[in-house]
Amino acid sequence: MGHKHHGKSSANFLDANEILSQLNLKGNETFMDAGCGDGYISKKAIEEFLPDGKVYAIDVYPDSIKNLKEYVAENEIRNLIAIQGDLTHEITAIDEESVDVILMLNVFHGFKASGEMDKVIEVLKKLCKVGGMIAIMDFKPIDTPRGPPIEIRCSHIELENLFRKHGFRKYFLNVDIGESIPEGKSHFLIIFEKE
Numbered sequence: 001m002g003h004k005h006h007g008k009s010s011a012n013f014l015d016a017n018e019i020l021s022q023l024n025l026k027g028n029e030t031f032m033d034a035g036c037g038d039g040y041i042s043k044k045a046i047e048e049f050l051p052d053g054k055v056y057a058i059d060v061y062p063d064s065i066k067n068l069k070e071y072v073a074e075n076e077i078r079n080l081i082a083i084q085g086d087l088t089h090e091i092t093a094i095d096e097e098s099v100d101v102i103l104m105l106n107v108f109h110g111f112k113a114s115g116e117m118d119k120v121i122e123v124l125k126k127l128c129k130v131g132g133m134i135a136i137m138d139f140k141p142i143d144t145p146r147g148p149p150i151e152i153r154c155s156h157i158e159l160e161n162l163f164r165k166h167g168f169r170k171y172f173l174n175v176d177i178g179e180s181i182p183e184g185k186s187h188f189l190i191i192f193e194k195e
């Protein structure tokens, strides 16, 4: 559907520390960076937030995963596992109900564009533990200096209704995060708990 943005990174406008510190990680969780792009969130997560945890970095774009695998090997990083995978299809490389926290940063709008939101939620739900979390951070559906067309952006309310249908409850919402724009901040972060 032409809105994949393979490998495009948010690194130059969204701060990994700001995002990861919202997730209240204890340090031993299994974390998944779903649609990881260049993996800047995964790298920061394993290096500073998850000393005893594990990170799965997943992207459909082969070059992103190849580069991330090289980075992991060169830096001898333990427990950062880069996997090429399509989030609209079962990810067999990861055990069912084994992930504590899944983050999709600037990824979910692509599935609104392709009409695959329900499919992706079901794929991720399978991997998420009961009591585990799915965090979505994306552009607010307002005019912002960068970001996808407004028609394919979701509001946090739309996401809440969608995730409720799939057996998740809203756990946390921050509507003021991301880049500074005249209206405040560019993004929202919403976290759902699998019931």
Ligand SMILES: C[S@@+](CC[C@H](N)C(=O)[O-])C[C@H]1O[C@@H](n2cnc3c(N)ncnc32)[C@H](O)[C@@H]1O
Pocket: 004, 005, 006, 007, 008, 009, 010, 011, 034, 035, 036, 037, 038, 039, 040, 058, 059, 060, 061, 064, 085, 086, 087, 088, 104, 105, 106, 107, 110
């Ligand atoms: C805008 S980029 C964001 C990358 C990263 N999360 C960040 O914020 O820097 C969207 C990413 O989602 C990936 N993506 C799109 N569709 C996907 C799918 N079906 N399965 C896995 N990854 C996908 C793209 O390849 C791209 O790297």
